[in-house]
Amino acid sequence: MGAALLGKKVGMTSYFTDKGQQIPxxxxxxxxxxxxxxxTIESDGYEAVQIGFGVRxxxxxxxxxxxxxxxxxxxxxxFLKEFRVLDTSLKxxxxxxxxxxxxxxxxxxxxxxxxGRGFQGVVKRHHFGGVGMTTHGQSDRVRAPGxxxxxxxxxxxFKGMRMAGRMGGKRTTIRNLEVVDVIPEENLLLVKGxxxxxxxGLLEIVKL
Amino acid sequence: MNKLDLVKNYIREKTNQIRKEGGAEELSKLSDFxxxxxxxxxxxxxxxxxxxxxxxxxxxxYRRGEGPNETFCVRxxxxxxxxxxxxxxxxPMIQSISVLQxxxxxxxxxxxxxxxSERKIRxxxxxQ
Numbered sequence: 630m631g632a633a634l635l636g637k638k639v640g641m642t643s644y645f646t647d648k649g650q651q652i653p654x655x656x657x658x659x660x661x662x663x664x665x666x667x668x669t670i671e672s673d674g675y676e677a678v679q680i681g682f683g684v685r686x687x688x689x690x691x692x693x694x695x696x697x698x699x700x701x702x703x704x705x706x707x708f709l710k711e712f713r714v715l716d717t718s719l720k721x722x723x724x725x726x727x728x729x730x731x732x733x734x735x736x737x738x739x740x741x742x743x744x745g746r747g748f749q750g751v752v753k754r755h756h757f758g759g760v761g762m763t764t765h766g767q768s769d770r771v772r773a774p775g776x777x778x779x780x781x782x783x784x785x786x787f788k789g790m791r792m793a794g795r796m797g798g799k800r801t802t803i804r805n806l807e808v809v810d811v812i813p814e815e816n817l818l819l820v821k822g823x824x825x826x827x828x829x830g831l832l833e834i835v836k837l
Numbered sequence: 838m839n840k841l842d843l844v845k846n847y848i849r850e851k852t853n854q855i856r857k858e859g860g861a862e863e864l865s866k867l868s869d870f871x872x873x874x875x876x877x878x879x880x881x882x883x884x885x886x887x888x889x890x891x892x893x894x895x896x897x898x899y900r901r902g903e904g905p906n907e908t909f910c911v912r913x914x915x916x917x918x919x920x921x922x923x924x925x926x927x928x929p930m931i932q933s934i935s936v937l938q939x940x941x942x943x944x945x946x947x948x949x950x951x952x953x954s955e956r957k958i959r960x961x962x963x964x965q
Binding site: 639640642643644645647648649651656658810812815817819 | 840841843844845847848852855858859904906925930
């Protein structure tokens with residue numbers, strides 16, 4: 630069965646292998662994640678395991694939610710997420726930990742909400758090359774999108790045309806990230822390379 | 838202690854362990870040098886399955902970064918050509934760093950040495 634956890638980004642630093650290679654690593658605080666609910670085909674129509682992450686003051690939990698946590702017998706958590714890859718033989722109240730699920734060398738995928746970049750032009754947002762040169766009397770076409778379609782036919786701009794607009798702040802997944810190291814006592818996961826989102830952002834970590 | 842510092846310490850210990858196995862000096866012994874020092878850096882060089890120690894002797898231009906990200910730059914003039922080499926301080930490939938001569942400088946980044954002749958550098962460092 631697969632492994633999945635929720636975590637938050639702590640920051641980035643460097644790691645050295647015994648061969649002397651310097652690797653950029655992202656530090657993730659992953660888990661511990663209590664199992665809050667197990668969805669079964671009979672009750673929900675599909676199989677999944679709902680896990681929680683983060684500490685939440687009981688004052689900040691409304692009554693229906695509190696009931697949900699009480700039923701599982703766990704402390705209220707900041708986030709709840711369902712994973713279909715997890716083993717449905719888990720029981721509510723079980724706690725998932727990094728040390729048990731992930732080990733050095735594992736390939737994982739990480740999803741999170743990317744950093745919001747605001748309204749951006751096509752050069753930054755879609756990696757366009759821009760149109761013009763800076764010489765020959767041109768001064769304002771360097772980062773322009775260029776043509777967005779033909780004229781009388783079709784007389785409209787096709788849907789999905791890549792243009793300027795809001796960038797980032799969307800769910801992003803990076804696959805094939807490598808686990809460089811695990812520190813079980815501190816619930817920390819070191820992953821090679823960068824992961825989506827800002828520091829303290831919520832991350833979903835799934836074993837491939 | 839925040840979690841990132843904790844990881845930095847963890848990496849430090851881990852690197853120290855790797856260094857120990859490779860017969861290199863401990864990190865705490867390495868870090869005692871500053872810009873303006875003339876140092877000899879002993880670097881492990883792996884050629885195929887053979888290993889040897891290569892020495893790089895020169896003047897430390899700067900140290901930058903902190904923790905596992907720290908690097909330093911050593912400059913020397915070899916056959917009339919200026920050579921600068923940047924080393925990661927935590928690299929297990931660095932066997933030892935020995936300070937041959939220490940000089941008093943008033944800047945953290947000694948980029949101004951690049952344009953100077955060796956004689957002038959000597960005079961400058963002695964004058965200070």
